[in-house]
Amino acid sequence: MLFHIGRRLVQLIPVLLGMSLIVFSIIHAIPGDPAQVILGEQATSEAVQDMHIRLGLNDPIYMQYLHYLKQIVSGDLGNSIRTQHPIAQEVLPYLAATIELSLSALIFAFVVGINAGIVAAWKHGSSVDYVAMIIAIAGVSMPVFWLGLMEQLVFGLKLGLLPSIGRYNVREPLQIITHFYVIDAILEGNWAGLWDVVKHLILPGMALGMYPMAIIARMTRSSMLEVINSDYIRTARAKGLNEFWVIYKHALKNALLPILTVIGIQFGYLIGGTILVETIFGWPGIGRYIYDAISYRDYPVVQSGILIVAFIFVAINLLVDIMYAYIDPRIRY
Structure with a gap:
């Protein structure tokens, strides 16, 4: 197992180097002069x-890249052109907010998608199967910005059940410790603040998680249909095992590998694709x-933000590979 993890970590090195080179090249191809942005039009x-x-902009391009690579390895992402603050410190609250939102969306997508796919496969050909797949198709078809606006209109404005903007009610005192508001509220023992944070997560989390929920449901149904008619499933039923355990313990475990792949990919997309939901809510x-940095031509922030998102995507895929080896021991060899 350790050898498998070590081999995957070594394989990540050229991926990360290539990723940094691509990001560096794209940012330097964008029109505009960072020095002019810093000093203003009258400079x-x-x-x-x-x-x-x-800024070292007169150095050869390869020297600029090597200097940039040295900064990344040392954990120095540079300073923001607009605020002059270190990016490594400035980005933490924003990154925590996105991860918290993405995790809430993933939990919604995982719980609803897995169970909808299992029930659809279990009741294959029935009205339950058709209803589940209609919901999945609708989830794939609905644009996230439209769904977010409809949620705000119905649950926020019309019914007044849930807050439709922000991370928490500023009138509720909340001590910021980790920048993950759910964790901060739990550490503080602030249960009223925790409920307020969770309420603010529901609408954006559902809007962001609807598309991956539909993908996970369809993949789960397809994978379960391949497994559910296998000989060992018929044997488990013949032994008189409870149908719930036959489906969730025996069938689901063997159908899980392709589902894990989809979940890992969708979580990576959630991290990188939250800009519409973040803007609406x-x-x-x-x-x-990153969007604001693009508007201000704050190139170091854009470069670092894209690199962080790409690194998280790669790290998630590594985690999925490790989970593969844990679920199916054959992969370790």
Whole structure:
């Protein structure tokens, strides 16, 4: 098992290097002069030239990349052009907000999608199967921005059941410890604040999780249909085992590998694709952070934000590979 994990970690090195090179190249291909952005439109050409020297923009492109790579390895993501604050510190609250939102969306997608797919496969050909697949098709078809606006209209404005903007009610005192508000409320023992944070997560989490929920449901149904008619399932039923345990303990475990692949990929997309949901619900996440940086041509922030999202995507795929080996021991060999 350790050898398998070590081999996967070694294979990640060229992936991460290639990823950093692509991000660096794309950012440097964007039109605009960072020195001019820092100094403003009224800056003299001499001041702009001095800023080029300070930022190392006059160095050969390969030297700039090596310097950038050295900064990343040392954990230094540079400073924001707009705020002049270290990006590694500035990005943490935004990253925590996005991860918290993505996890809530994944939990919704996982719980609803897995169970809908299992029930659809279990009752294959019945009205339950058709209803579950209609819901899955609707989840794939509905644009996330439209679904978010409809949730705000119905549950926020019309019914007034759930908050439709922000991460929590600012009138509720909440001590920020980890920037993950759910964890902070639990650590503080602030149960009223915890409920308020959870309520703020429900609508954006459902809007963001609807598409992966539909994908997971369809994959679960397909994978379970391949397993549910196998000989060992018929044997388990012949032994008189409870149908619930036959489905969830025996069939689901052997159908889980392709489902895990989909879940890992969808979680990576959730991390990188939250910008629409964050904009609609006023969620201060990394998607909004990168979008604002693009507006201000804050290239170091854009570069670092994209790299962080890409790294998380790669790390999630590594975690899925490790879970493969845990679920199916044959993969370790």
